[in-house]
Amino acid sequence: MTFTASGVTASYRRGQHVVTDVSLSVAPGEFALILGHNGAGKTTLLNALYGTRPLDAGSVRIDGELLASGTRSRIQRGIAFVPSEGAVIPGLTVHENLVVAATAVPGRRRRQWQPLIAEALGWFPDLEAKLDARARTLSGGQRRMLAIAMALTQSPSYLLMDEPSLGLAPQIVDDVFFKLAELRSTLGMATIVVEQTARPTLLAADQIHVIRGGEQAFQGDREAFDRHDLWELL
Known part of the structure; x- marks a missing residue:
């Protein structure tokens, strides 16, 4: 079941194309x-793919079937989204967030x-000991793991993630991406990740897309x- 976005054009505000x-x-x-500087349009693109921003043009399909606008059609077709911020509810416990x-x-x-x-907890054993802890008491890495675990409770076939490295130490970032690689290998889950910085761990991606000024400046491996010495684009 291939996830396909074609000619996606989207705006941050009505009439102001960002992507x-x-x-x-x-x-x-x-x-x-998906790589690009801050303000390149990466987050708007991801929101458009997930349906939280309407498409001005283009389409999003799974195995050729056009998805209706809005997030409901995405969730029903096994698409989960982990935003860069606000992925967890700070005042709720770990268990309540998962529910x-x-x-x-x-x-x-x-x-x-x-x-x-x-x-989902089986993938992140450290969270099991903190089921009754408020999400705001977790470390940055633990919150990111909780956000991924929350997405896994939806049994996704496709996982969209917006800057999962944001605010995390380099070693924690590597731990997050090693876990994502394990999930892909075991569950066969497709992953689309937006980032600003091209770390060696990230460049193991099957495909790389560079967004510059809202346009697709590169796609390849x-x-x-x-x-093509594309580091200068970042």
């Missing part, structure tokens, strides 16, 4: 990395989401990225 004519296609288990995420899937009953919470 113009961006296309990408991600197959199960693939890792697509909120698990119950966001339309039509899901309690007997369905309880095992999914347990499965690590070899092509290095060959």
Whole structure:
């Protein structure tokens, strides 16, 4: 089930295009990395892919099937989104955050989401000891792990993440991406990640896209990225 965005054009405000004519296609288990400076339009692109921003032009499809506007159609088709900020609810406990995420899937009953919470926690054992802790008491790395665990309770086939490295120490960033690689390998989950900085861990991506001034300045693999000396675009 391939996730395909074609000619996506989206605005931050009505009539002010921030992203113009961006296309990408991600197959199960693939890792697509979207790079660009702050203000390049990366977050607007990700919000458009997830449906929190309307498309001014273009389309988002899964296996050729056009997705309706809004987030509901994305959640129903197994797309989960982890924003850079506000992914967890600080005043709720770890367990309460997981329940909120698990119950966001339309039509899901309690007997369905309880095992999914347990499965998500299995990927992040450190969180099990903190189920009753408020999310605001967690470290930055633990909050990021909680945000990913929340997404996993929705049984996603596609995971969109906006700057997961934001505010984290380099070693924690590597830990996050090693965990994502393990999830892709085990679950066959496709991952689309937006970042500002190209770290060696990130450049293991199957495909790299560079957004500059809201336009797609490059798309290719690590070899092509290095060959074209595209570091100057970042």
